[in-house]
């Protein structure tokens with residue numbers, strides 16, 4: 001503990017000294033270095049708490065030695081390619097392996113999946129995973145297959161043959177299936193499935209049950225799903241099989257509900273902080289001129305990131321998404337829009353291309369978020385305001401799930417508030433939540449991170465300078481705008497027009513003051529800020545009126561205005577100067593990247609190329625950013641040394657290619673300076689990619705296209721891998737199987753016999769990645785036959801398996817939690833905030849309408 005404090009103090013001193021000595025640049029480097037250290041903690045203290053996440057108590061000590069330690073470590077490194085556990089992962093795995101029921105609360109990107117996937121391989125038999133969303137399930141299954149782990153899913157997209165094979169695996173143990181994903185509706189509605197599961201359990205082959213997004217069990221959660229309520233049947237039917245319930249955020253009340261619903265009252269509980277120490281939070285002023293606002297976004301992206309560094313831009317409406325994407329493209333950024341109004345196959349294609357780093361930026365509504373599994377999203381930009389702090393936490397949290405430094409920028413303009421308020425005013429606590437995020441944005445002093453801790457009812461932790469206000473806080477002046485505020489209120493009071501919008505009020509006040517006075521007084525944006533401050537302070541209030549086309553928000557005078565007019569209230573605006581000009585924070589990650597060698601870039605190109613050759617995996621599944629960082633740091637010159645970083649599994653698949661590429665690079669760049677750093681890595685902007693790797697990229701992309709056309713071509717340029725891409729895929733599958741079956745930690749009966757199933761397997765993987773089968777798009781929503789044994793006559797059912805019966809509630813049901821609960825509710829709100837609805841919800845609705 002003392003050492004922790006000393007270290008923290010030393011780092012503060014380091015930041016201070018650097019910022020004094022080198023100005024802002026030094027400060028930013030120090031920030032990046034700090035983020036690096038925050039991430040490197042667990043490497044040194046395997047399986048213990050670290051700076052990254054705060055662990056909480058459980059009833060027993062799960063940190064000791066266990067008989068499966070060696071096998072677990074072996075699988076972790078050699079199959080999953082993960083070199084150390086993160087906080088709580090090892091303890092959770094130990095508890096599950098000991099047969100306990102476990103409740104896990106771990107922030108987005110904390111590594112929840114490993115907590116059930118690793119025990120699923122350590123225990124023999126089949127693990128059942130309940131997950132709410134088709135897209136999440138597809139991503140998980142694809143990722144597991146890329147690692148050679150036999151995983152399957154029973155969803156609306158599962159073919160009859162696949163379903164048959166899975167049922168056989170459950171009933172007879174054939175096929176070697178190890179991890180099976182289903183939606184909660186499968187448990188609730190399919191007697192056939194439950195009876196197969198029963199048989200699987202009777203034969204002792206049901207290894208564990210995991211309930212992902214477990215907060216959906218609770219009416220007090222933000223994403224209540226009626227069918228999650230029925231999951232209690234699992235413990236009832238299979239009392240001896242451990243259950244692990246996982247969620248990113250859950251209040252005490254939600255946790256109690258979840259335990260009750262799942263019938264696991266005495267479960268072990270592991271809670272991690274909501275803190276995401278690798279995320280740098282920043283609020284910038286959004287210009288009132290739309291084009292200038294996009295210029296700022298484009299400058300931020302171009303100035304800080306290479307085209308291989310992915311990001312998301314969130315907008316309020318579908319139309320805005322299209323416009324912003326178009327304007328970004330005009331500014332040379334590879335961007336595509338994504339919203340619920342697009343054809344499913346087009347959306348799937350964009351998602352896939354973005355995941356494969358072929359498109360840099362997705363400009364989406366909040367509909368783009370559900371099921372994003374891409375770990376290396378380097379920036380999340382909000383072009384428009386989120387509807388609450390919870391949703392902002394969730395949306396921005398899609399950045400940096402790989403734990404590496406990432407940047408979250410919210411472009412705030414007070415005029416965006418009435419746009420949101422007219423959407424949320426009818427929701428429970430809608431305005432309360434919106435005003436909370438408005439306060440967050442208005443503040444130029446308070447730590448952004450602290451706002452999250454307070455909001456989620458957690459003890460405040462050090463921000464480590466990882467938000468704009470902590471990093472550059474000192475240059476704030478307070479402006480007393482009481483006189484201006486009074487004249488605004490008086491103008492509104494005296495006005496005959498009872499329906500004044502915020503922007504109309506700004507204009508009429510500026511007109512009334514006269515141009516000359518304005519130059520010396522407040523800018524248009526400042527007046528907007530004053531008016532919003534008056535709303536937040538209860539001096540003005542918003543009212544809403546419906547027109548034929550929309551709901552409009554107006555500002556009116558509230559009872560609290562008398563305190564201002566009587567001189568009993570002061571209105572102060574915080575104004576940023578100097579450092580707060582907001583130029584400074586461009587690319588904290590980029591600061592770090594300047595220290596990198598071109599090797600990182602070369603390895604980035606290599607993983608793209610390998611992924612292209614395989615045609616069915618994403619670059620991050622080949623080498624994670626973390627792997628690249630470590631390889632650059634260690635520069636291994638034998639396969640054994642490569643294996644120490646990426647594990648046996650990946651070495652068998654790509655080790656020789658990686659080694660050859662590193663050797664060649666070192667030979668070509670004997671004098672390149674190189675820093676011993678294993679912290680965060682980002683592809684260096686502007687660093688020279690070798691001609692060889694550039695052409696390799698092009699050729700990989702051409703290869704990928706030809707794979708998609710079904711043409712077999714040679715996979716170049718790695719000398720060691722001169723196989724056709726098609727042959728390469730088959731070869732890979734074989735290698736995957738043999739590697740896994742040889743893995744000492746894995747039960748030998750565990751793996752699918754690829755000789756018999758390989759064709760299907762290739763087909764399935766390609767379909768997952770490309771979004772098509774045999775050249776035909778895979779519809780995201782499939783009309784499938786419902787289980788006959790449940791519903792009698794065959795009934796067409798929704799592909800996403802969320803809709804239950806005609807007229808039933810949509811999956812996410814809004815409830816009215818008590819006030820204190822609402823204030824604290826930790827949400828992972830996946831419902832849409834705007835006129836856009838979550839894609840899947842929209843699909844449910846549309847299909848219903850068709851009926």
Ligand SMILES: Nc1ncnc2c1ncn2[C@@H]1O[C@H](COP(=O)(O)OP(=O)(O)OP(=O)(O)O)[C@@H](O)[C@H]1O
Pocket residue numbers: 082083084085086089106107108109110111112113114248375401402403626
């Ligand atoms: N111990 C670890 N070391 C390094 N990377 C890890 C570790 N555990 C998991 N990861 C990686 O972190 C990323 C996020 O993991 P995962 O998808 O399990 O997060 P999660 O907690 O389920 O997040 P979300 O709630 O957003 O789905 C993945 O790329 C995963 O491979």
